[in-house]
Amino acid sequence: MRHRIAVVGSGPAGLAFARVLHRHDYPVAVLERDPAPDTRPPGGTLDLHEGLGQLALDKAGLLAEFRELSRPEGQAMRILDADGTVLRDWQPRPGDRANPEIDRGQLRDLLLGPLDVRWGQGVREVAPGTRDGVPVRFEDGRQETFDLVVGADGAWSRVRPAVSSAMPHYTGVTFVETSLDDVDTRHPDLARLVGDGSLAVYGVNRALVAQRNSGGHVKVYAQFRAPLDRHTNPDRQIDPNRRADPDPADVEAVRSSLLALFDGWAAPVLDLLRHGTAFVHRPLHVLPVSHTWAHVPGVTLLGDAAHLMPPLGAGANLAMLDGAELAESVAAAAPGLGALDEAVRAFEERMWARAGRWAQITTAGLERLVSPDPTEALALFDEVQPS
């Protein structure tokens, strides 16, 4: 028997869930607030780990296509100190496919494939279940009832309140993202500096990270400790020199404030900020480490909605594996709502255990990467990089 299943959100979690169900010929309604797949820029590059994101793609039957699209050379990692001295320069070994990179947009299109997403269907809330099922209320006032509602709607999930009162809190670290296009022709020196993969420079309580995407595109993340209202409260200060905060809409003001924050760093490193186009402000929020909830029949969460954590290369991977594993459990469940509920309950236990481990690792990692002692960042990489 096929149950009425909805997944809210078409990010990595929701799409992996829907795509694996599709592989099992199991229908699912994918409800997405964005009016179209390309409404927002898709974001930067993601490295998909062998036992996580790649495993999810395998479950979806998409591993071979991923291998065609992904960039194993993107696993290269170079670390500089603030005066530009190269401290580490790791290159992937031939045939190393442990963590190849893929552009988010390419991954989204790969997962979307034949899926029939219901675009422009933002969910406002999920109401308590009744004998008829779990009612989903849409932003436009409509309501529809399902046997299982899966919240894969990210950090600010509208499904989460149906199972948990937890809300994300600010980590104290903000990323400001910028990007450079066509680096190989327009900024060849920066193209060489960044190389095929990532470049990272660590200073006191701040870092600059640049990552090559496909098509000569480079994303740059200025990372630093700051109050949450850095951009909204003009009385707050961003650094010990007590400079006033810039207006986020004023590109040149943001650029000069970042150049001031990284004052004294090597000129080629600062060029990443000098040539960046628009700036996007991303204060990092997280859910409590080991976030769990009392199981609620008919509703569950996946990905960031369940376990938002610092962005240290795990979130999308976990989101995809959550989605793929829940889909397999649902497809394999015996007929009847009781069996479906047991499958979801068992999945939640597995997801909580895995996500809890990663939330601890990434929370500790963020403390070391944006740290008063920059040697901590290097030590962390030495621990995780193959020698």
Ligand SMILES: Cc1cc2nc3c(=O)[nH]c(=O)nc-3n(C[C@H](O)[C@H](O)[C@H](O)COP(=O)(O)OP(=O)(O)OC[C@H]3O[C@@H](n4cnc5c(N)ncnc54)[C@H](O)[C@@H]3O)c2cc1C
């Ligand atoms: C700067 C940065 C860099 C990162 N780098 C990496 C990395 O290298 N590797 C990695 O593994 N992870 C990385 N992450 C983390 C990763 O982006 C997330 O963990 C991942 O996107 C979570 O996927 P998701 O599907 O759970 O949620 P999301 O990707 O947030 O998708 C949620 C979807 O739900 C939709 N939605 C939201 N609300 C509603 C609603 N009410 N109704 C309907 N639809 C709704 C949204 O439009 C969206 O499509 C990074 C994060 C950041 C911020």
